[in-house]
Amino acid sequence: MAIAVAVILLAMGSVLFFFFSPWYLTPLASNWGAIDDTIQITLWVTGAVFLAVNLFLAHVIIRYRFSRRRRSQYDPENKSLELWLTGLTTLGIAGLLAPGLLVWGSFVSPPDDAHEVEVVGQQWHWSFRFPGEDGRFGSVHNRFMDEHNPFGMVDDPAGQDDILISTPHLVLPVDRPVKMVLRSKDVLHNVKVANFRAKMDMVPGQTSFFWFTPTEVGEYEIVCAQLCGIAHFAMRGRIEVVDQEDFDAWLTEQPSYAELAALAPGDPEEGEARYTSCAACHGPEGQGNQDLNAPKLAGLDAWYLERQLALFRSGARGTHEDDIYGIQMRPFATMLPDRQAIADVSAYIGTLPDRPVQASLDEGDPERGARRYRTCANCHGQQGQGIRATNGPRLAGLSDWYLERQLQNFRKGVRGRHREDAYGNQMIEMAQVLVDDQAVSDVVAYIMTLPLPRVEMAAVSSDGVEE
Structure with a gap:
């Protein structure tokens, strides 16, 4: 009897939790209310079956509980019961499948007036492409992808005016249907925006698509809903829905x-010439100066230097009140007036001699750090040489005091919290793997044992192996 009561309470408690739970779907911000209706039908059908099965189980436990005066009856055939079960199961399955199939047919049938956006997924980043004034996408192929051509653009006249968005920030106009064309660079991904009730797999070598119409101005998170690697949880972006005029201007x-x-x-x-002001703190050869809290610059890749200088200039880095040295860096970065100036000074830093640095900290255990570094290696390389494809900068050869400070800044949210610092946001997520100060010291101690990357190391795979 106690088991029957427990089953009844479990069933009724589950039903009450469904109706009174504070957790439910995010607010709908697209035209796909039909998907919400389908979810409701699914919940009602599965809920009715759940309740019926559990109450029937409780009934059987009570009705046929053990009695010394009663014997079990063997009844291998009961056609009436089988017909009822088959009929009810058929209706239930039809109720589950039919609405979904109808909605799916609409989900992959974009209207003729829908504008197009290509979504490109890679470990662990989103990027986007719009057709230009000709309204046509240029041809692309993954074999043409490299650090200078991250979209794999082919020599196609139709692609010359294609608009490329390298940051994981997409802007869309409200109340205008959009066809999302999906492409993966590497592994299986899934683009999902919960508020739009929209998601679809991205299969390498194939192109998939779906469509929706944003109906609410606002900002919505893009996540990867397919386990795509160790930083899967940090593969996030955002869609900003704005008025048509604001979209056109953007x-x-x-x-x-x-x-x-x-x-x-x-x-x-x-x-x-532009590096002259930098040399006062970072040294004439970019060797860094711990007394001035200026890190070593020599040996860092130009693409990473350009990105960080641009973040300092825009205020996406160096504006947090606790980032004392980042705040000091911002005025110097604003002395670089444009993208070309940033590229010039980064190119000059690339000519400076890359000399080893001496360890100044001794709190860490390199052996423990080696185990912790396995996570870092997926983006930064097994030898800390950096991997351009995963946007992971070089770590080997940097000063331990600077590495430790930056890891602590990421862990505390002092660095990387700005909405325009997409990779900093990812690094905050990954830095949480280092659970305490000792873990930070250990991984830094291990990084200090890594050799300086060789200049000729031009191509490195995502697992850090030279190609």
Whole structure:
């Protein structure tokens, strides 16, 4: 009897929790109310079956409980019961499948007036592409992808005016249908925006798509809903839904493929003159100065230097009240007036001699740090050489005091919390793996044992193995 009462209480408690639970779907912000209706039908069908089965179980426990005066009856055939069960099961399955199939047919049938956006997924980053004024996407292929051509653009006239968005921030106009064309660079991903009730797998070598119409102005999170690697949980982006006029203005500011291809590379000679103000703190050879809290710059990749200088200039880095040295760095970064100036000084830093640094901290255990570093290696490389494809900068050869301070800043949210610092946000998530100060010291101690990367190391796979 006690078991029967427990089953009844469990069933009734589950029903009450469903009706009174504070956790439910996010507010709908698209035209896909039909998906909510389908979910409701699924919940009602499965809920009715759950309740019926558990109450029937309780009935059987009570009705046929043990009695010495009663014997069990063997009844292998009961056609009436089988017909009832088959009929009810058929109705239940039809109720589950039919609405979903109807909605799915609409979900993959975009209207003719829908504008298009390509979503590109990679470990662990989102990027986007719009067709240009010709309204057509240029041809792409993964085999053409490299650090200079991250979208894999082919020499196609239709692609010259394609608009490339390298940051995981997409802007869409409200009340206008959009077809999302999906492509993966590496492994299986799944783009999901809960408020839009929209998600779809991204399969390498294939193109998939779906459509929706944003109906509410606001900002919504993009997540990867397919386990795609160790930093899967940090693969996030955002969609900002705005009025058509604001969207048009934003799109006009974004660079086209032709414009990006025409950008001049950094000029070390021009950069040398601009580096004069940097040398006062970072040293004439970029060797760094611990007394001035200025890290070593020599040996860092130009793409990483450019990104950090741009973040300092825009205020995405160095504005947190507890980031004392970042605040000091911001005025110097604002002395670089444009993207070309940043590229020039980064190119000059690339010519500076990369010399080993001496360890100044001794609190960490390199052996324990080696185990903790396995997570870091997925983005930064097994030898800490950095991996451009995963946006992981070089770590080997940097000063231990600087590495420790930055890891602590990430753990505390002093660095990386700004909404425009996408990779800093990812690093905050990953830094939480280091549960305490000792863990930080251990992993830094291990990084200090890694050799300086060789200059000729031009291509490195995502697992850190030279190709």
